[in-house]
Amino acid sequence: MKDRFNLYRFASPATFYPLAGKMIPWFAAAAVVFGAAGLWLGMLVAPTDFQQGEGYRIIFIHVPASWMSMFIYLVMAFWAAIGLAFNTRLSGMMTQALAPTGALMAFLSLWTGALWGKPMWGTWWVWDARLTSELILLFLYIGYLALTAAIDDVRRADKAGALLLLVGVVNIPIIYFSVQWWNTLHQGSSVNLAKSSMAVTMLWGMLLMALCFWMYSIAIALARVRTIMLERERHADWARAELAGKQA
């Protein structure tokens, strides 16, 4: 929040576009470095888990993907609130750029969760509160993408999407709570992710992988927002100059 007072300057596409362009390689490189370190620690160095065997190693992508899927939704809701309150152009572009990555993270979380669940719980899917909420989160992402894709007018798409995101973010805790309540009532398959005392190397591996996912998401969202920006601002002077400069 420390660049708050600079928000307006950074929110202007003319400054944001080149800045994002300079930052992408750094974030991408950081993603590769953290990913390599995390995989090395997690896959090569970390010992086996005495309860789950080697299957536990899925945690190194499952947990980061789940975190990112939730975090990206919160970030989108944050941008949505800013967009509705201050009517900034950047916020709509940011939510647009983040949504596909968030949806992919939710998908990865479900996919790896299923592949983890099969050997550990003996089934691909359980109606556990966390899994169900993740599925609903994926639906919310898809709803956002479908709604904004269906609206031709960009400003209306941004605002309608922002409102949907805010409604969604209010609903997520309610949905999570209700699914949990429902699940305990049904005596769902007793799922307790073995609270095994995680070895220090495992924890570090997971944190490094989480950082990798984080950097990856930032890099890809910045790359996507640059394209969106160029498209939407094509009549602005800076965008014309940018396009003319590329006339190789």
Next chain:
Amino acid sequence: MFKIILAVVGRDLKLAMRRQADIVSALFFFIIVVSLFPLGVGPEPDLLRTLAPGVLWVAALLATMLSLPRLFADDYRDGTLEQLALAPHPLGLIVTGKVIAHWLCSGLPLALIAPVLGVQFDLSAEALIVLTGTILLGTPALSGIGAIGAALTLGLRGGGVLLSLLVLPLYIPVLIFGAGAVDATVSGLGGEGHLSLLAALTFASLGFAPWASAAALKIALE
């Protein structure tokens, strides 16, 4: 304040009465969907009893969805909505009236027919009462949340499908507590906890949803 709401409810009901076919077809949709389930899963009464709350509730969600696209579309097309948005009364109150009218034409008939369908599933008298109660109590929330989706998708191509995509995930808590209350009654646990949570959901969404819908309508009208 109540006068405005009542005026809107009265007007929308009058309009709905001119198109009774819509109400009746949503109702028959509900009846048919519910009646198809025993044909799909088999006639064992024990199985049907356990399925009944979920089946009836899911069918109620779908039947409510049917009439949602019409909620604002007609007023939007003939320009009434723009007039209403410019009126001195807050748009949220007008939407509240429209939501209530929508519930009277969709939720209320479903609740009235639900016990009859419950009998098909061999539910006990007590469970039937609770079922009717939950549908009465829960469907206003469906109309309220649905209004947000209807306002967001106003005038869009493929609006109906999109609307269900947006709204059905948000219906999940209502489904869980509504069906859960009947379930708990059938299994003898007592459904009071579910019912009070369902009531809380309904009041919260009736308080919150009209204003969110009003904001969405303003976006659509811009």
Next chain:
Amino acid sequence: MIYWNSVGDFLAMGGYGFYVWGSFGVTALVMTIEPILVARQRKNTIARLKRQLRADARAENRSPAA
């Protein structure tokens, strides 16, 4: 320091190979395809916008002469 005794052990993952590599493989796939899609979309968008820009410029050049 490295936990595994052989490459074969590493690939077998103690019998969980299918699940572990299924997870990592799909994640790697997603994280390869997504950047490619974004890059391609960027290229297409820039090409389209440039074409538009040129068309606009031509129209502008022509109109005073006409």
